[in-house]
Amino acid sequence: MAAPRAQHPFTASSHERTKLFREKVARNLMLVAALALIVPVLAIIVYLFYKASPVLSFSYIIDDPGPMGKSGGIWLPLMGTFYLVLTSLFIVAPIGILAGIYLNEYAPDNWLTRAIGMAVTSLAGVPSIVHAMFGVGAFVAFMKMGESLIAAACTIAVMTIPVIVTATREALAAVPMSFREACWNMGATKWQTTRTIVLPNSVSGILTGVILEVSRAAGETAPILFTGAAASVAINTSSLDRKLVPYDLDDKFMALSYHLYMVADKIAGMPEEMKFGVAAVLIALILSINSVSIALRSWLRSRKKW
Amino acid sequence: MDSSTTSQANPAGASAPEGAGQMSIRTRDVDLFYGDFQALFGVSVDIKPNIITSLIGPSGCGKTTLLRSFNRINERYGNVTTRGTIEILGKNIYDADVSLPELRKSVGMVFQRPNPLPISIYENIIFGLRSHTPKPELGRRGDLDDIVESALREVQLWEVTKNRLKDRATTLTLEQQQKLCIARLLPLKPQVILMDEPCSALDADGIERVEELISELRERFTIVMVTHNMGQAKRASDECIYMYLGKIIEHAPTAELFLNPREEQTAMYIEGRYG
Numbered sequence: 001m002a003a004p005r006a007q008h009p010f011t012a013s014s015h016e017r018t019k020l021f022r023e024k025v026a027r028n029l030m031l032v033a034a035l036a037l038i039v040p041v042l043a044i045i046v047y048l049f050y051k052a053s054p055v056l057s058f059s060y061i062i063d064d065p066g067p068m069g070k071s072g073g074i075w076l077p078l079m080g081t082f083y084l085v086l087t088s089l090f091i092v093a094p095i096g097i098l099a100g101i102y103l104n105e106y107a108p109d110n111w112l113t114r115a116i117g118m119a120v121t122s123l124a125g126v127p128s129i130v131h132a133m134f135g136v137g138a139f140v141a142f143m144k145m146g147e148s149l150i151a152a153a154c155t156i157a158v159m160t161i162p163v164i165v166t167a168t169r170e171a172l173a174a175v176p177m178s179f180r181e182a183c184w185n186m187g188a189t190k191w192q193t194t195r196t197i198v199l200p201n202s203v204s205g206i207l208t209g210v211i212l213e214v215s216r217a218a219g220e221t222a223p224i225l226f227t228g229a230a231a232s233v234a235i236n237t238s239s240l241d242r243k244l245v246p247y248d249l250d251d252k253f254m255a256l257s258y259h260l261y262m263v264a265d266k267i268a269g270m271p272e273e274m275k276f277g278v279a280a281v282l283i284a285l286i287l288s289i290n291s292v293s294i295a296l297r298s299w300l301r302s303r304k305k306w
Numbered sequence: 307m308d309s310s311t312t313s314q315a316n317p318a319g320a321s322a323p324e325g326a327g328q329m330s331i332r333t334r335d336v337d338l339f340y341g342d343f344q345a346l347f348g349v350s351v352d353i354k355p356n357i358i359t360s361l362i363g364p365s366g367c368g369k370t371t372l373l374r375s376f377n378r379i380n381e382r383y384g385n386v387t388t389r390g391t392i393e394i395l396g397k398n399i400y401d402a403d404v405s406l407p408e409l410r411k412s413v414g415m416v417f418q419r420p421n422p423l424p425i426s427i428y429e430n431i432i433f434g435l436r437s438h439t440p441k442p443e444l445g446r447r448g449d450l451d452d453i454v455e456s457a458l459r460e461v462q463l464w465e466v467t468k469n470r471l472k473d474r475a476t477t478l479t480l481e482q483q484q485k486l487c488i489a490r491l492l493p494l495k496p497q498v499i500l501m502d503e504p505c506s507a508l509d510a511d512g513i514e515r516v517e518e519l520i521s522e523l524r525e526r527f528t529i530v531m532v533t534h535n536m537g538q539a540k541r542a543s544d545e546c547i548y549m550y551l552g553k554i555i556e557h558a559p560t561a562e563l564f565l566n567p568r569e570e571q572t573a574m575y576i577e578g579r580y581g
Contacts, residue, residue, distance in 0.1 A: 109384070109385075176421075178417065178419060178421035179421065179423055179424065181379075181382075181415075181417065181421065182417070182421045182422070182423055182487070183423070183433070183437070184379055184382055184410065185377065185379055185410055185414060185415040186410060186411065186414060186433060186434040186437065186490070186491065186494065187406070187407035187408065187409070187410035187411040187434065187437065187438060187494070188407070188433070188434075188437040189407060189437070192437045196425075196433075196436075196437075197423055197424070197425075201424055
């Protein structure tokens with residue numbers, strides 16, 4: 001490289017050109033990978049709704065399923081999943097959020113905190129079918145709930161709690177430490193600080209985390225398989241209140257995920273569009289719960305600024 | 307939170323007794339450890355009421371640690387062990403019967419970066435009262451309005467904020483925010499105000515005005531201020547404490563310390579030869 005160059009030192013040498021070329025390749029490769037993320041989403045949604053289009057209608061949503069689900073609508077499974085989400089939320093949100101607050105705001109760094117942390121991590125790694133078996137043992141049998149909405153909701157709650165604790169901790173940790181310092185130095189207790197300053201500024205993150213996780217879990221089949229889901233239920237939905245709230249807490253219930261599992265594979269002569277109809281409604285329900293919670297988050301966020 | 311116990315705990319009252327030779331803060335042989343790391347070594351110091359005392363010294367010498375131990379806020383930052391005694395208004399604050407919320411009500415703190423709470427200007431001022439007063443005793447709206455007005459007047463913030471009390475405190479300029487952070491301590495009628503580099507986030511004008519404010523406040527409070535700014539220590543404080551490696555090297559009236567330091571080390575630091 002000792003030979004004098006005719007070029008100005010700022011023009012790229014051949015080594016520089018190789019570097020720049022590699023930079024471009026690396027960048028575009030990663031861009032393609034990132035873009036690939038939207039392909040399955042679009043493919044799933046478009047394909048599902050295309051295949052389901054023959055049955056999708058208002059009456060499909062609000063009618064009860066016909067015999068074996070070969071005809072009729074999906075009102076009962078839809079309501080089952082909806083109330084499963086709601087019941088699980090009521091069980092898991094208080095416990096998960098309170099535990100998350102304790103771990104983030106109070107817990108000293110000692111063996112107990114570390115043990116709780118490890119429990120949370122381990123619980124998150126347990127496969128959902130194992131949660132289902134636990135639910136059968138703990139809630140259905142031992143606590144004598146029977147196969148019921150409440151037993152299934154408890155199972156979903158146990159399954160989702162690690163993610164909810166983690167989401168709560170992350171949302172709390174995002175609140176600047178300086179707010180807490182300001183409160184403590186005026187003699188506010190930790191609870192006063194948490195209640196008046198930390199929680200109002202993290203509630204958006206906490207709520208979104210909780211709702212997203214519970215709706216995701218409620219879309220799963222395994223945890224409700226043995227704990228309360230039924231292929232069909234005998235419920236007369238002719239009265240309006242029975243139509244809106246078809247299940248009691250100790251009833252077996254129909255759910256979209258389990259209904260899909262049944263109609264997709266278990267029943268001979270099932271019309272194709274009935275299978276896709278269930279899948280389309282399930283995904284639409286979960287996407288709309290997600291959108292609502294994201295809208296809620298941005299609304300809550302727009303009200304805080306620091 | 308009983309108001310009668312509060313007044314017993316603060317015998318000096320809002321107006322410091324004339325000519326009482328009593329020290330505001332008196333520490334004896336304070337050793338402080340973060341885990342195994344010793345941050346303070348045998349600190350014994352007497353801080354007088356109604357003056358501004360600056361803590362100076364190079365980074366990591368324990369100024370902020372000492373400041374934070376005056377309202378025991380250190381203990382919120384993890385595994386801290388303190389030995390020795392720190393008497394404030396004649397009471398060892400490490401005694402078992404000391405209530406930390408009460409202590410911190412009497413010994414407030416102002417931080418390096420202004421940290422107004424993400425609520426309205428009005429609510430920032432009465433936040434302390436709210437956390438120390440049972441709801442029924444908090445007073446009527448009119449009383450609270452008066453408290454807010456007088457606190458904001460004392461920090462010369464009333465004129466600029468009186469028409470926007472409902473605005474978020476974070477919409478104020480940094481200088482105004484810092485004044486607000488001082489003002490929100492006042493309704494609690496503190497005895498001591500601790501300041502951890504209160505001007506370091508401000509521009510020159512802001513520094514001047516906040517220093518003026520602090521200087522006015524000294525008449526009613528004991529003010530202890532950590533500063534890295536030699537000029538500020540010289541201008542704004544009545545006494546200076548020079549610390550190095552967790553020890554107090556020299557404590558003297560400001561003029562004396564800057565003109566005639568007793569210790570070679572102090573002289574070297576204030577001349578800017580290290581630190």
